[in-house]
Amino acid sequence: MVIPMYYMIVSALKDNATTFIYPPDFFPSLKILDFRNFQYIIENVLFLRYLLNTLFVAFMTVLLSGIISSLLAYSFARLNIPGKKIIFGIIISIMLVPGLALIVPQFELASWFKLTNKLWGVILFYTAWVIPFSTFLLKGYIEDNISSELDESIFMDGGSVFTVYRHIIIPMASPSIAAVSILNFLFPFEELGWSQAILKSDEIRTLPVAISMFFKAHSQTDWGYVFAMTTMAMIPVIIFYLLLQKYFVTGLSSGSIKG
Amino acid sequence: MDQVIKLKKKRKLNRADWRTWLIFLPGILFVLLFTIYPILKMFVMSFFDWNIGFQATSPFMGLQNYVDVLTDPIAIRAIINTFVYAIVTVPLQMIIGLAVALLINGIKRLNLFFRLGYYLPVITSWVVVALLFRYIFANSGLMNYFLVDVLGVVEEPVNWLGSRWSALASAMLLGVWKGIGWNMIIFLAALQAVPKNLYEAADIDGASRRQKFFYITLPSIKGTVTFALVMLSIGAFNTYTPIAILTGGNPMHQTEVVLTWMYFQTFEALNMGYSAALSMIVTGLIMLVTVFLFGVTRGKKVA
Numbered sequence: 001m002v003i004p005m006y007y008m009i010v011s012a013l014k015d016n017a018t019t020f021i022y023p024p025d026f027f028p029s030l031k032i033l034d035f036r037n038f039q040y041i042i043e044n045v046l047f048l049r050y051l052l053n054t055l056f057v058a059f060m061t062v063l064l065s066g067i068i069s070s071l072l073a074y075s076f077a078r079l080n081i082p083g084k085k086i087i088f089g090i091i092i093s094i095m096l097v098p099g100l101a102l103i104v105p106q107f108e109l110a111s112w113f114k115l116t117n118k119l120w121g122v123i124l125f126y127t128a129w130v131i132p133f134s135t136f137l138l139k140g141y142i143e144d145n146i147s148s149e150l151d152e153s154i155f156m157d158g159g160s161v162f163t164v165y166r167h168i169i170i171p172m173a174s175p176s177i178a179a180v181s182i183l184n185f186l187f188p189f190e191e192l193g194w195s196q197a198i199l200k201s202d203e204i205r206t207l208p209v210a211i212s213m214f215f216k217a218h219s220q221t222d223w224g225y226v227f228a229m230t231t232m233a234m235i236p237v238i239i240f241y242l243l244l245q246k247y248f249v250t251g252l253s254s255g256s257i258k259g
Numbered sequence: 260m261d262q263v264i265k266l267k268k269k270r271k272l273n274r275a276d277w278r279t280w281l282i283f284l285p286g287i288l289f290v291l292l293f294t295i296y297p298i299l300k301m302f303v304m305s306f307f308d309w310n311i312g313f314q315a316t317s318p319f320m321g322l323q324n325y326v327d328v329l330t331d332p333i334a335i336r337a338i339i340n341t342f343v344y345a346i347v348t349v350p351l352q353m354i355i356g357l358a359v360a361l362l363i364n365g366i367k368r369l370n371l372f373f374r375l376g377y378y379l380p381v382i383t384s385w386v387v388v389a390l391l392f393r394y395i396f397a398n399s400g401l402m403n404y405f406l407v408d409v410l411g412v413v414e415e416p417v418n419w420l421g422s423r424w425s426a427l428a429s430a431m432l433l434g435v436w437k438g439i440g441w442n443m444i445i446f447l448a449a450l451q452a453v454p455k456n457l458y459e460a461a462d463i464d465g466a467s468r469r470q471k472f473f474y475i476t477l478p479s480i481k482g483t484v485t486f487a488l489v490m491l492s493i494g495a496f497n498t499y500t501p502i503a504i505l506t507g508g509n510p511m512h513q514t515e516v517v518l519t520w521m522y523f524q525t526f527e528a529l530n531m532g533y534s535a536a537l538s539m540i541v542t543g544l545i546m547l548v549t550v551f552l553f554g555v556t557r558g559k560k561v562a
Contacts, residue, residue, distance in 0.1 A: 002376040004436070005383075007401060008391045022399040023408055072286040079279050087287070094294055096545045098497045100518045101538035104304065104531050105297035108311065128293035131286070161278045190384045192500045193522060208386040212504065215390060223394055230387040237382050241375075248378070253448040 012037055012227035019223040037228035047232060049203055050210040055236070057122050057188040057206055062181045064127045065134055070177060072131070073138035074169050078151060079161065088139070094132040100193045107197060121198045122206065126187060134180045141176035142169060178247045189237055207233045301535045309531035317532075324536035333512045334537060337520040338544070340427060344516060345495035345548075348434040353487055355435070356442020361476075363443075364450045381440035389504035392433045396420055396505075402429075423513035426506045430514070433501055442487060449483035450476070485556040489549055496545050517541045 007026070011019050013033040018025065041047055075081060076088045106125055107116070115121030150172075151164045159167075170177070188195075192208045199205045205213065211233060215226050241248055305324050307317045328334045359377075380388060395401045396419040403416040420426045457475045466474070477484075499518040502508060508515040508523060515523070517537065524534040 001380065001436070001439070004388070004391050004395060005379055007395065008387075011394070019394075020399060023404050024399070024401050026401070068286040068289055071282050072290075075279075075283040075286070079283060081279065081283055090295075091290060093546075094290075094298075096493065096549060097298060097542050098518060098538070098545070100497070100499055101521065101541055102294070102297045102301060103522070104309075104525055104535060104538075105300035106293070108300070109293070109297060125293060128290065131290060131294075135286075161282055165282060186382060190386070190500075192386055192503065193518070197526065208384055208500075211384075211386050211390070215504075226390060227394075230390060233387060234383055237384070238375075238379075241378065241382055245374075248382075249444055249448065253445040 008227050009231055011223055012231045014224055016222050016224035019227075020221070037224040038232065040225055041228045041232065045210070045214060045229065046203060047210075047229065050205055050207050051233075051236065053119060053204060054188050054206040054208075057119055057126065058185045060120075060123045061126045061130065061188060062184045064123065065130045065184050066177060066181055068127065069131050069134035069180065070138055070170065070173065071165070072135045073142055073173075074161075074165055076135070076139045077142040078148060078164075091132050092136055095136070099129045103194065103197060106194075110198060116198055117200045117204065119199070119204055119206075122188070122195050125194060125198075126184075126191065130184045130187060134184065137180055138173060138176055141173055145176075146172045175247070175250065178244075179250045182244060182247055185240070186237070189233070301538055304532055304535035305539050307532050309535065311531065320532060324532045325540070327533055328536050328540060333515060334520060336513070337515040337517050338540075340423075340514065341496060341498065341516045341541075343427065344431055344434065344498060345492055347431050348438065349488065349491045349495055351431075352435045352438035352442050353484070353491065356439050357446045359439065359443045360446035360450055361472075364447065377440040377443055379440075380437045381444075383437075385437070385500040386504060388433060388437055389501045392429060392501075393420065393505050396429045420506050421510060426514045430498075430501050430505050433505070434495070434498070438491065442491075445483055445487060446480065449480040453479040481556065485553070488552050488556065492548055492552060493545060496541060496548070 010026075010028060010033070013035070014025070014028060014037075015032065015034075016037065018028075018032065072091070076084055081087075106128075110116050110121045110125065113121075115124065146168065150168050154164050154168060188206055188208075190208065192212060195206050195209045196212065199209050202210075202213075211226070211229055214229060218225060306320055306322070308320050308324075309317045397403075398416050398418055400419075402419065403413075406413040407416055417425060419429050453476060457479070458471060461471050461475055497518065498516050499522065502514060502516050502519045503522070506514045508519045512520070512523075518541075521534045521537050521541075524530045524537065
C-alpha cells in the first residue's frame with residue numbers, strides 16, 4: 001500500500017534529471033538525495049499562496065455547509081413542515097447527479113453573480129455539492145441519537161426552535177458534525193474539474209489546480225519538481241489527519257452502518 | 260397512546276410559525292438556487308444548440324442533442340469505459356477492503372504506521388495519486404521495471420498509457436488502490452457492531468469459519484455492503500480527475516470516461532447542448548444503476 005507513496009517521496013528528493021533513468025532507482029543512496037526540488041518549489045512557485053487559498057476554501061466550505069446542512073437536517077428530522085418527506089427525497093436524489101455534470105449551468109450562474117475567477121465562486125458551489133450528503137448524515141444522526149423529548153422539554157420551558165437548535169441539536173450532534181466537517185474539509189484538496197474552470201488567475205488557485213497546471217507547464221517531465229510539490233501538498237492533510245485521528249474513522253465511516 | 264401522539268402533533272403544529280420557516284428556508288433557498296435551478300437549466304439546455312456570449316442565439320433542437328450523443332462512437336465508448344471502470348473497481352475494492360477488515364478485526368490497536376499506510380491513499384488528493392501513477396506507469400516507469408526486469412513475466416516494456424485497455428487497467432488499479440482504505444474503515448466499523456454472542460452461539464453449534472462468515476457476518480453487515488455498493492458506484496460514475504491526469508482521455512479519445520468527455524465537449528468543443536444531453540443521460544444511468552442495486556440487495560436476501 002505504501003510503496004507508491006514511498007516512491008513519490010524518494011523521487012521528490014532526487015535530481016530532476018535522474019527521475020527518468022532506467023532502471024528506476026528504487027533504493028537510491030542517501031548521497032544523491034537532497035532538498036533542492038523543494039527549494040525550487042518554494043522559490044519559484046506560489047506554494048504558500050495556493051495552500052492558504054485551499055485552506056480558506058476548505059474552512060469556508062466546512063462552515064457554510066455545516067450551518068446549512070445542520071439547519072436542514074434539524075428541519076427534516078423534527079420540524080413540522082408540509083411535504084418535508086418529498087423535499088428531503090429530492091435533496092437526497094441530488095446525490096445521484098454528478099457534480100461536474102452541472103458545470104455549464106452552474107458556470108453560467110457563477111458568471112451571473114460575477115463569481116468566476118474568485119475563491120467564493122468555488123466555495124459556494126462546493127457547499128452546494130456537499131449539502132445533500134451532509135444533510136443526509138446529520139438527519140440520520142439526529143433521528144437516531146437525540147431524543148425528541150429533549151425538544152419537548154425546551155418547548156415546555158418556553159424555548160423556541162432556535163433554542164432547541166442551539167442548545168440541543170448543535171451540541172448533541174457535534175460528533176456527526178465533526179465527521180461531516182472532515183469530509184467537507186478534504187474536498188477542496190481533492191476537486192479539480194470545477195476549480196480548474198473557475199480559478200483562472202495564478203494567485204487565486206487552489207492546490208489541485210496549481211499542481212495540475214504546474215505539471216502541464218513543465219512539459220510533463222520534471223517529476224522531481226512535481227513530486228516535491230505533491231509531497232508538500234500532502235503535509236497539511238497528514239497533519240490534519242494526525243490531529244483528528246479519532247474523528248477521522250467516524251468521519252469516513254459515518255452513515256455506513258445504518259445504510 | 261393515540262391521545263399522546265395527537266397531543267404531540269398538535270404541539271408541533273402550533274410551533275410551525277415564522278421561526279420554523281427561518282430555520283428551514285435559508286438552506287432550501289440555497290439548494291434551489293445553486294443546485295435545483297442548474298439541474299432544470301441543464302434539462303432545458305439539452306434541447307437547444309446552446310450558445311453563451313453576447314447576442315448569442317440558441318436555436319431549439321428538439322431531441323437532436325440526445326441523438327447526437329447516442330450516435331457518437333466516442334460518447335458510447337466513454338459510457339462503456341465508465342461502466343467497465345465501475346464494474347471492476349467497485350467489487351474489487353470492496354472485497355479486498357472487507358478481507359483486510361476481517362484480518363485485522365481482532366487486533367485491538369493498530370500501530371500508527373499501519374493505519375497511516377492504509378489511510379494515506381484515502382486522504383491524499385486524487386490529483387496527487389494520479390500524477391504518481393502516471394509516473395509509475397510510464398514506459399520507463401516502476402511498473403515496467405518490475406514486470407520486465409524483476410519478475411521477467413513480460414518481454415518488452417508495456418506502453419501502459421498508450422492504448423485503451425491497458426490505460427484503463429492502470430486507472431482501475433489506481434481506483435482500487437485508493438479505495439481499499441475507505442472500504443476497510445467502513446467494514447471494520449460494521450464488523451465491530453456485529454453482536455459477539457452470535458459467534459459464541461455458532462461456536463457451540465460447531466459452525467465452521469466459512470459458515471460463520473456466510474450466515475452471521477455477511478447478513479449482519481448487509482446494510483454497510485449496500486451503502487458501500489451505492490456510494491462507490493455513484494463515485495465511479497463521478498470519475499474525472501484520475502483519467503484527466505493519467506491520459507486526458509487520449510490516445511484519440513480511447514480512454515474517455517463520461518465526465519472527461521463532457522468536460523472536453525464543454526470547454527474545448529463548446530458544445531453546451533451536447534454536454535447537457537450527455538449529463539442528463541449519465542444522471543439517468545446513475546439512477547437506473549442505483550435502483551438496480553437497491554433492488555438486488557433488497558430482493559435477494561443474503562441471509
